[in-house]
Amino acid sequence: MAVAVALTSRRLTARGGPSGAVLDIALWAVPFGIIGGRLYHVITHPTDYFFPGADLWKTLYVWEGGLAIFGAILFGSLGAYIACRRAGLRFLSFADALAPGMLLAQAFGRLGNYFNQELFGTPTTLPWGLQIDPTQPAFPTGLPEGTLFHPLFLYEILWNLLGVAIILLAEKHLNLRWGRALGLYLVIYGMGRTWFESFRLDPTEFELGGFKINMLIATLVAIAGILLIIVQSRRHPEPETDPMLPIRQGGSGTPADDVCVPSDASVPGAPGRGRQG
Template sequence: MILPASIPSPTIHSIQLGPLTLHFYALFILSGIAAAVWLTSRRLTHRGGPPGVVLDIALWAVPFGILGGRLYHVVTHPTDYFYPGADLWKILFVWEGGLAIFGAVTFGSLGAYIACRRAGIRFLSFADALAPGMLIAQSLGRLGNYFNQELYGAPTTLPWGLEIDPMMSPAFPAGLPADTLFHPLFLYEILWNLFGVAVILLSERRFDLRWGKVIGVYFIWYGIGRSWLESLRLDPTEFLLFGLKINMVTAMLIALLGVVIITVQSQRHTAPETSVFLPGRAPAVPATQGAADVNPLPETTTRSNRRERRP
């Protein structure tokens, strides 16, 4: 079998169904959300959460996340949207690409926190259940970047170099030949994220990762990987901090946040987490259950009482 000398990029990024245009970027984002909701629901229910509550939380978190992801992208790429003669409506064209994970996580967390308070669920318990699903969702989302030809790194001669069409990618570096191959950063991140899912699930089996420690591992893992990937990206950025791209700084801060969460929560909570509910918000015992069903007496005590009541 002859292996390909490069990774070809798709020649289309949407399909037309009558009057409806389906953009692959949007479809992969939605499929990632669906996968994350399904896995998070299974994990939270397994920990004692009520069935269906994850979907209720997602109805808050997803719109907040999309809004935050788009806002972060537009703010950090202002010249892509604000210039003489620009069509400002394109700020809303999410399907064309441009959802920043850092903004999505920040705003999505706010929406999830509000929903968790309404449902009586501990926010960090929900976040722990969500962590591996987030990495799966991000992996599926990166396939959307592949179809949009918008996430690649420096030129490379490696056999897995990514082909990019200069006419389809506005970030194609000027002066390079059209047949230049690039590092497929979308693929690197997919592999890194999926490996992170395995790390989280295996770590949960080995250690007592509750009270927010799983989401801490997620922050560390994703922050480290994203810092490295951002150093390879060619996308122009207009925001630098300490001479570094703003996304690199944000990724490093996220990894540091993960370390802080694990350290603080390990000191604050030494006992196992026994409930995902906020204090006083656990479901009440059904009224159909009698007192004996809730806290039955030991069999030996019951027999002793019977003997004492004999004439």
């Protein structure tokens, strides 16, 4: 989280955003993300929490593990959207600034999977195979102790770091504003996660139509990213000159999407500078 906040703050400020805004947004996004991550985990692992005699309070025991990234992204985005509206900042401008920092933060977060012996794949004889304690719930029945498995957490770390490099390099040559950097993030992460989930071992994996729910969600995420890039490229071929929302007419200072005030205009009663649409 700290890595994402630091990088995003630097990128957003360089684009004309207010200093300190990213930390304010994080105060909304992080709690929403934790709630969403836990909710998604519980829903997709129902047999871990809902059975005869189960203690339903354990659905709230985040400290025992179980936060899903897709739920965290969805609910965290909702919290970030609310915070952006309060700050008069375009959500997509914030999301574009966040995109590489998000992948970098996810790469750091995956290090925890090594210590917890989580997120590993099918058996392998490759020299970088991961040894898992046979007492782990995901350890396949019938395999001998000492079997090596694909270190999916490591694959995702490397994939995410590659994604960071792709976004940063692409921004030097392409117009990745107006939500297009966010779209590229969704494509990169969605594609990688779809592949990783195809050979991930999970003892309580929720399925839908015979497919792992995480594979389906990851595929939809990648498709959503492609659509976002296409739509925003058609809607906004022009450069983004200001990450701030335009100010509503009438001097209330309330941001609105449909009314633009020139950057050199003076708006009586409105806080801060005029904002360019």
